[in-house]
Amino acid sequence: MTNPNGRFGIHGGQYIPETLMNAVIELEQAYNHFKADPDFNRELTALLNDYAGRPSRLYYAEKMTRDLGGAKIYLKREDLNHTGAHKINNVLGQALLAKKMGKTRLIAETGAGQHGVATATAAALLDMECVVFMGEEDTIRQALNVYRMRLLGAEVIPVKTGTATLKDAVSEAMREWTSRIDDTHYCLGSVMGPHPFPTIVRDFQAVISREIRQQLLEKEGRLPDAVLACVGGGSNAIGSFYHFIEDKSVRLIGCEAAGKGIDGFETAATINTGRVGIFHGMKSYFCQDEYGQIAPVYSISAGLDYPGVGPEHAWLHDIGRAEYVPVTDEEAVCAFEYLSKTEGIIPAIESAHAVAHAQKLAPTMGKEQILVITISGRGDKDCAAIARYRGENIYE
Amino acid sequence: MSRIPDAFGNGKAFIAFITCGDPDLETTGAVVRAAVENGADLIELGIPFSDPTAEGPVIQGANLRALRSGITTDRIFDFVRKLREDIAVPMVFMTYANVVFSYGAERFLSLCRDVGIDGLILPDLPFEEKDEFLPICRSCGVNLISLIAPTSENRIAMIAREAEGFLYLVSSLGVTGTRTEITTDLGAMVRLVRENTEIPCAIGFGISAPEQAKKMAELSDGAIVGSAIIKLLEKYGRDAPPYVGEYVKAMKDAMR
Secondary structure, X not given: OOOOOOEEOOEEEEEOOXXXXXXXXXXXXXXXXXXXXXXXXXXXXXXXXXXXXXXXXXXEOHHHHHHHOOOEEEEEEHHHOHHHEOHHHHHHXXXXXXXHOOOOEEEEEEOOOHHHHHHHHHHHHOOOEEEEEEXXXXXXXXXXXXXXXXXXXXXXXXXXXXXXXXXXXHHHHHHHHHHOOOOEEEOOOOOOOOOOHHHHHXXXXXXXXXXXXXXXXXXXXXXXXXXXXXXXXXXXXXXXXXXXXXXXXXXXXXXXXXXXXXXXXXXXXXHHHOEEEEEOEEEEEEOEOOOOOEOOOOOOOXXXXXXXXXXXXXXXXXXXXXXXXXXXXXXXXXXXXXXHHHHOOOEOHHHHHHHHHHHHHHHHOOOOOEEEEEEOEEOHXXXXXXXXXXXXXXXX | OOOHHHHOXXXXXXXXXXXXXXXXXXXXXXXXXXXXXXXXXXXXEEOOOOOOOOOOHHHHHHHHHHHHOOOOHHHHHHHHHHHOOOOOOOEEEEOOHHHHHHHOHHHHHHHHHHHOOOEEEOOOOOHHHHHHOHHHHHHHOOEEEEEEOOOOHHHHHHHHHOOXXXXXXXXXXXXXXXXXXXXXOHHHHHHHHHHHOOOOEEEEOOOOOHHHHHHHHHXXXXXXXXXXXHHHHHHHHHHHHHHHHHHHHHHHHHHO
């Protein structure tokens, strides 16, 4: 899917300071070498299976299916992975790669804190130093994850610049990487940034769709009719879509965070409201003003609160292969509560965006059709924030 | 025709960076005049960007102050057009790729030509991506300035061979900002540049004191100073112009 310069259609590329160019070239060469190395793959598979708990379950949500009265609904349970989200798939891959490259220190950005926790976890396991940049605003709404990262031995640096959210954490991690490259790998958490990150992260997350495909063929003897996943940068979504891209019968639907609605400014629905731009190392869609100033986006979900989207999603949108729909805070919170009560599964507020769209879509589909929702993470981290949204103040 | 060679025609060049609109365009104009009157050979005008990923805290602050004052790319073009009526030294824009891309590269660069901008520095546009804007820069007679970093090593020759205007040598790892010490082997970098191009090279990032400027001038064709000037703007605001003038004079004198 990727051409040699890391382009997905017009999107992607390497729009980064010269200081980082040799670092990304070295990373690409190392990745191309190790992805074909049987020992590396054996080691990574062992980590994914024995440590992270793969393969994750594909669960038939019977009550939800009955309740919505349409398509048969399956949940891909990435929330059951160690550390509670899909982020660990990518992090174990990148951390192992960094270790093979002789790096001793991992830096990462984090929004909701799930990628930061996963990176801190891998660093602890592989004896690496770890520094996580997190928007100050997010350290408040996700205080529990800050504590988890510190418990795991990582240093968490609150970022106060800009909107003090995910985009500022990415900027600060990039700045840190330009100042210390020799021993440091930037463990980017989504399918974004300069080439080769969108490709590397997608490859490590593609395990999700590889498993969905195999598990569904075993259970139903057929492919799904639709796959739904939430999209911020888009790593769980591209992971869920990847092995279905060639199967045109499978609808691929990315659910963007609309925040308070796509008609206003308080939104993070990049493909629905943004336009093509160049930022954070890539050409893609971005929320921005008429002069190209990046917009201060908003979503209740810290993990989707990002003004851009991965370049492969931008391309899948351009060619009409995937659809991107907006889901508001209110819809996501209702879905968060709905899945908890209906199936006894508390999804991450990010994943709840995909559940919310499934609630609309499933009833319009036939009973013989199959819809898969990727539950990218677990929702424990969100309980305090959702309680606050509902006007109830609880201690974490 | 680019005026950039003029900057290097009378000894070592002192290049001053100023963020447009920090704290307002009137002050920017007065600061540019003060810098030029006191010996600045080339003016690098920053068009503020919301998320300047190559900048340290000082220039990030200038970007934010400027954007908060309501500055836009259009207003900056009008400002430069007026500035050109009495400023003869070469002027280049420093901004980020999205500012140019979003404005429309052809529209942006033809306005650069019309108002008298000689070059464009985009820290997030490396050699591999320069075709994004290079053909349009050339057709408008605006030099797209290339940067070389301490990590460039095997890339220096390749970049230098295709460089235009002047080469911007990044002195240190990391982002912009003043530094007490610069440890990179700049002499070796400059030698490699000289083997591959005739165009001048100037060193930037971390330079603030006259002794540093003197040393950089001995090593290369000029020194680029940003954060130290912005700090004066941060401190004195609208009263900054005479302080900047005094500072530029001290730096330029040290380089003679």
